[in-house]
Amino acid sequence: MNDAGAGAVEGKGGAVLWWPRRRSVVLDVCLAVVSALECVLMAPSFAATVGLPVAPVAVAAVLGGSVLVLRRRWPIAVVLVAVALLPAQMGLLLVVVGLYTLTVADVPRRVIALLTAMLSFGGCLVLYLAVLEEQSRVEQPLPTWFALLIVLTFGVVHVVAPVLVGMYVRARRRLVESLRERADGLERELSLLAERAEERAEWARREERTRIARDMHDVVAHRVSLMVVHSAAIQAVAPKDPEKAARNAALVGEMGRQALTELRTMLGVLRTDDRPEAERPDPALRLAEIASARTAAPAEEDRDGPRLAGLADLVGQSRQTGMAVDFQEEGERRRYTAPVERTVYRVVQEALTNVHKHAGGATTLVRLARREEEVAVLVQNDPPPGAEAGPGASLPSGGNGLLGMRERVTALGGGFVSGPTDRGGFRVSAVIPDREEAA
Incomplete structure (x- = not known):
């Protein structure tokens, strides 16, 4: 003031x-x-x-x-x-x-x-x-000009001097006020930036939780479902065919080891931090770093994760449980980006898991179509035989499989369709564009 x-x-x-x-x-x-x-x-x-x-x-x-x-x-x-x-x-x-x-x-x-x-x-x-x-x-x-000079000098100086000093003080005060207002504005902006940073950290935390839950569901649900089916088969054939029961038991052990390996891989990504305990960031910031790293460059699991080439083995595991699975491939073999191939693999994996859970013993078709700029996949099963539904039909379901598949496909700009067929079965279809240059 x-x-x-x-x-x-x-x-x-x-x-x-x-x-x-x-x-x-x-x-x-x-x-x-x-x-x-x-x-x-x-x-x-x-x-x-x-x-x-x-x-x-x-x-x-x-x-x-x-x-x-x-x-x-x-x-x-x-x-x-x-x-x-x-x-x-x-x-x-x-x-x-x-x-x-x-x-x-x-x-x-x-x-x-x-x-x-x-x-x-x-x-x-x-x-x-x-x-x-x-x-x-x-x-x-004194000469007249000299008297006038004295009069003008004294009369103007004692009036102009305080005016100039006042103008300087007034300009300085306005400058200080403007700097203070600018500082207040910067403080408000910093506070808004801090709030937005917290919001971004919270968003990253939610996104990372969702992604981890989806990956855990894909790994655990499929492997454990097959393990349950095989264990039921072991119980059924153990008295009659001990050798087949032993083979099924070996398959169950192998699937369990694969599930543990994938779980350790995902947990290792979250736990890896070479910095001392005192220098480690807040968990929310850690999640933000993981999310930004996934956006900036392909993650390790995207480079080394499942690919289209592994679909044959995936289908083979289901066949070993006694499921009739027909695997068809169309189009010339080509490589797609890691997220696209990984998503297609997870869609087929989750769809087969749902068949094991809800339509045990049903004939299933897995069709993969490789195209120039996109890849399409179809998993369709017939209605299960009423009396031959098998032990897998009673497996519990959390209701997150279809939701997780849809999230994966739409995140890459693709289309996802699922629903019952006219014959009483179920169909899962996805088309995913390959918008980036293939690796």
Whole structure:
């Protein structure tokens, strides 16, 4: 707040009436006392010149000089009083301090220019008349040009100097206020950025949880479903054919080892951090780093994960459980990007798992179509034989398989369709574009 714009609230933040601080009261009172003394000292000379009693002139001088105490509240009134005291050659301090306060205050520039011009002209005129009177009393008066130079110099300097100082202080205060506003704005922006960073971390945490849950479902549901089917088959054939039961038991062990290997791989990605414990980031930031790393470059599991070439083995595992699976391939063999091939593999894996769960013993068709810019896959099963549904038909389901497949396919810009067929079976179909250059 500038000198003239101080509020009139008493006691708030040390403010008293229109003064912003208590020390401002002391300063203005001291200036008013000095100004009143100056005017009183000039009062006898003016009273003798105009032929008036000294007492009333001294009282008027005290009142005029004391107006300086109101400079922060009414700076224009202070300057007008200074203009009125010019003919009496009083109020030099009133002129200087009044003009400074007027320039610093939020007063229009036209008003400042007008009052400055009035004081300059009036001061020069009064001083010139005083010089003429003084020159008439001496034997060798000064040259006229020199007298005019003295008058103009003194009359302009004592008016322009406080105006220039006030303009400098006013510009500096505005600069400080603008810098303070800019700092406040930057602080608000930093706070918004911090909030957005927290939101991004929360979003990354949710996305990573969803991805981990989807991967865990793909690995665990398929492997464990096959293990359950094989264990049921072992129970059924163990009394009749111990050798076949032993082979099925070996398959169950192999599937269990594969499931554990994939689980360790996924958990290792989350746990790997070579930094000391004190330097490790917050788990939310760790999830954000993992998500950004997945966006910036292919992840390790994308490069070494399942590919289309592994579909034959995947189908073979289902055949070993006794499921009748027909695997058909169309189109020329070609390589697609790792996310595309991995998604196709997971779709077939989850679809076969659903057949094991809900349609055990049903004939299933797996069709893979390789095209130039996309890959399509179809997994369709017939209705299961009523009395031959097998032990896999009673497997529990969490209801997340189809949702996970749809999320994987749509994340790559593909289309996903699933639903029952006219014959009573179920169909899962996906078409995934290969929009990036194949690896």
